[in-house]
Amino acid sequence: MAVAFSALIEQDQAKEMLRRAIGSGKLAHAYLFRGPAGIGKKTAAQALAATLNCRSHQLFTTPDRKPAASTKPILPRPDLLEACGACPSCRKFASGNHPDFMEILPEGAAIKIEQIREIKKALVFPPLEAGNRVVLLAEVHTMRREAANSLLKVLEEPPPSTIFILTGDEAGGILPTIVSRCQVIPFFPLSVTHLANILVLQEKIDQAEATTLAAVAEGSLSRARILRQKNLLNLRREVLIMLLTYTQEAPAATVEVLRLAEKCAKLEKYLDDFLDLLSSFFHDLTVYSAAHDHQKAADHRFPPRPLINQDLAPLLAHAKDRWNLRDDPDTFSQHREEQLRRAKSQLKRNCNRTLICEVLFFDLF
Ligand SMILES: [Zn+2]
Structure with missing residues (x-):
């Protein structure tokens, strides 16, 4: 699982907003990473979850919300945003099974109300490792009203030590009441030139094909890959x-x-x-x-x-x-x-x- 902000291309505004929130220690209970598909919203959400639980960060707290005893960096941190990648928590993120990270993806075409009910059940218990439990809900614009209303109730009374990160597109499919409960972090399509360069490097294709793909994919790396594959x-x-x-x-x-x-x-x-x-x-x-x-x-x-x-x-x-x-x-x-x-x-x-x-x-x- 990609868990580093270094894997996130462009998106300087989003990085800066998150860096400031982490630096000031004032994190919102819920974030909405909003922008077109395939530009790194989920990568950013996973990276933020890792950072919030990284033991070399001051943000890692004990159950009584005091910083953990050992807050000395295990490795020098190049950036306030970046998790160390080496502590026990980071290693669990890298292997894709951190007990305090829940990732909810659409089942079929949409996130279903049963999935929201499952989250509610799990959130009754405190975080297992006493860090910041992170619940990632991807593509919330797919939720029907029933599921969205159920999620809204959780966002209105968030359990302690829990941060929600929602990702969704900007087309207006997200309930306004949900949007208003979240701090919105905007994500933007990648530039055609930048995306084309990435495609040349990663997909080993020539510049002309890469430029065509980048333009048609409208700045989305994952979309460019689908178009090609x-x-x-x-x-x-x-x-x-x-x-x-x-x-x-x-x-x-x-x-x-x-x-x-x-x-x-x-x-x-x-x-x-x-x-x-x-x-x-x-x-x-x-x-x-x-x-x-x-x-x-x-x-x-x-x-x-x-x-x-x-x-x-x-x-x-x-x-x-x-x-x-x-x-x-x-x-x-x-x-x-x-x-x-x-x-x-x-x-x-x-x-x-x-x-x-x-x-x-x-x-x-
Ligand atoms: Zn770490």
Whole structure:
């Protein structure tokens, strides 16, 4: 398990906020690490849990909340944020089984109310090692209202020596009452250049492929890895070429729709990421159309925006002609993005994946 802040790329604001909280000894009972997926929120949460329990830190306390007897650093600390990595607590974190660290991940698509009930039961007892018990709840935006309300009750009356770290996206799926109970630490997408450099180093791919992946992944390392491992960029191209080549009525279109729907359905849980990719293409279509509309391009109220799918510029040009988007590209794209959102919500409800894709592709022609 990655338990060091050194594994966290960029996110200087988050690091500074946490460093100040640790330095002042004023930690909140609950934090919400908020930002897009795949940019290090969980890594930061695990690292913070390790730091709060590291025995070389002043923050490690005995049951009566006094600093532990031996607070002398075992190793010199390079940074106030970083755990020593060598004390008994740090070693337990490294092996992934610290008794005072609870990690709750979505079961299937969401964190369920049963999981919150389990936490409540466990929190009745004091921390086992008398440090700071940390409860990490990942992707809290997936919680339904029932589970969220149950969690809210815990946050309203937090047990002693317990710190909650919630992670979630910024799309508004988190109950405002939960947000207001937490100190929000913002996390931001990585820059395309930085992410591309990481991909070149870690994934051993060339700069051009890395730059394309970084742009399409919108600053998320984990998303870039999924795109690559599942070959999603090629599949995206195949589906778009189908949409741009045929009309809905063409017999060959039906054959292609059935073939590609089956292929997409095999992505299983990654189908959701794939639909996001298609959505980003339609988003790009408005950006591309605005950049090629002489009036808008000259109007300073519409500054040029970068394309996400930079590698698909020729297809965007083709799409603009194919769908005749001179007059109102925004409405066209919004309509397509709405169809994609509907497909995503059907996926969440466990509808048949092949069928979802077939209906969607016919709608998108
Ligand atoms: Zn330590």
